[in-house]
Amino acid sequence: MKRIQTLLVFLFISTGLLAQKPNSFLIYSVKGTVTVSEDDKSSKAQIGKLLNDRSKIIVGQNSLVSIICNENSLFSVVKPGTYNMTQFKDSCLVNKSSITSNYLKFIWNQLTTPKGSPEKNRKSYMNNLGAVSRTNISIWVDSRLDTINYYNGEFPISWKCYSDVTEFDFQLLDDTKPVFQKNIKGATFINIPDFSDKLKINQPYTWTLKAKDEENTETRILIKWDKPSYEKLVNRFIAAKNSPETEAEESFRLGFLLESARFYSEAYQYYKKASQLSPDMELYQKTLDAFKKDYHIE
């Protein structure tokens, strides 16, 4: 009897210890400035470094770190800030249905699958197409819109469609979860302010388009920047001037640099400003016209 009691106590303690097993984190990828702090010592985050519950990571502006928890789940942190690894314990949870439940679901699905054979009901078995398929996407999106950085202002995400389709489905996704969807009829653009309130700051979203009866286009990225980060970037551009310049020249240069940095909405404002400040400058007007034409700005 005593032996059984000892065994039960041992099992109870073991189970308790196993339940409290600390999570282990592995740095999988790093972009930008990411620092690891362990036992009050800071070091640069490196791919392959193991972290534990007591570790901290400091994510800088425009940086990203991807972490694998318990060799199982992958998550990324893009928001700047300092994080204790214990904050990420929810990301370590893996949704595991029990084997019994999965087995019963499988059996039920099999039992309720209609009986039949190709010979008895050929129509149900004619889904094998003996032809190669070519292109089920008639939408064309400018490759410059692959990534859009956005702070504020009006800017349309636009596309071309080579078919007669006039109805499109726009979808904004957070990871794989849709956060905004809109059916667009008779137009080939959607203004970012129409859904910008759904965007969380500094979080990458993906967007995709679909014409009726077609497949989704490739996903593209949209990131809404916070005010301090955006202003810091603009100030850096302003400070980068080599020689004295007029306000119009500065606006034009900022427009160019922001367009290169994929801040299209903001670049448009600066191109417009440059053109208004120096209406006689042909380069500014032509650049503005080309920008409007390229991005289908009315």
Next chain:
Amino acid sequence: MHHFYLRYLYKRDTILATLSVFAVIWMLSLIPLNTSILNPFKTALKDLDFNDIAYSVLNKNAGTPFDNRIIIINIGNADRIGLAGMIEKIRNAKPKVIGLDVVFHAAQEPIPDSLLRNMIQTTPNLVMASYINWKDKNNNDQEKENTGYFGAVSKNRGYANFIGEDGGTIRTFSPSEQINGKKCLSFPIAILSIADQELVDKMEQRKKEFEVINYSRKEEQYMIIDGAALLEDNIAPDFLKDKIVLMGYINPDPNNVEDKHFTPMNPNFAGKSIPDMNGIVIHANILSMILDGKYIGDIPVWLFWIITILIAWLHVALFMRYYIEEHIWFHLVAKLAQIFFAVLSVYIGIMFFKWFNLKIDTKISLIVIILAIDVIYFYEALAVWLHTKFGFITTFHSKTH
């Protein structure tokens, strides 16, 4: 022999036990649930046809010569301008018919689209591939033929659908379908209707809703020309004249499975494998079959059931004899008989398939023989109960163990 075996043939118990086997099969078929998952034997046989062994193991069509009536042009990854160029080159060579086995889902850039559209419109002997979209398989009103982006300008079309489980082996095809009151031809039949309408008429006289494909050739037994060679004028001018030219995608890389399907020619006739034949080669095999008039026939249903009942009857008689007279040997004899018959029936089936192009489904007779033993046990209990209650006369009453 009479003493040994045949005397049990005409016993009432043997006949009733045989009928019980079929009664059990009939009752099992009435269960609305799909119980195949609980039966590993049935699950394993789901996509298995013993006739496949004729192709994959016994090389049914080994040594079949090249089919020089059909030329396949491998379009590779050619774009619409490339395809338009290939069609132009082919039609200049005056083939009987051209089959373009590509489904174009949507518009692309205007210039290539316009070029290809013009080429399709001005080539009267070009057949385009389409597909039947069975949205609601039980509601015929929902059926429609998807003709693709160039459907409106193509005069000749044929659906490229085959019959088979999703990801399963392609053994049959449907020559034509009625869709919303309109007769639609399958891709190879639409091609043949231009090349040789007489052959299509002959096939239609067979009045079959579906035809078993008599695979005669693998990819390497057809003349396959690379599309690039065609565009570069590396083909002799008369090579394509009066031929059936099929334009389709072929990738010799076994790991590239785009438009590849499982066929009975697959070296692995059962179990996990990779698809072995491109859709265009399956269409070519269908064409070869019709051109040669070598259809796969099947025995009439009534004859099939008579043979199956006869097989069951002979086996039940044998099992009954050992069950009643020498029970100690019953299981051994039953198992040996099952193995012997399994090997023999598959062999007979394959030989009929090879020599006479006649397909016999030997699976049912195998199932019948497997069930027979269990049914004899059940029948014994029933017969004894009937004897006790109603004085039913049975051999089991006095002699069994």
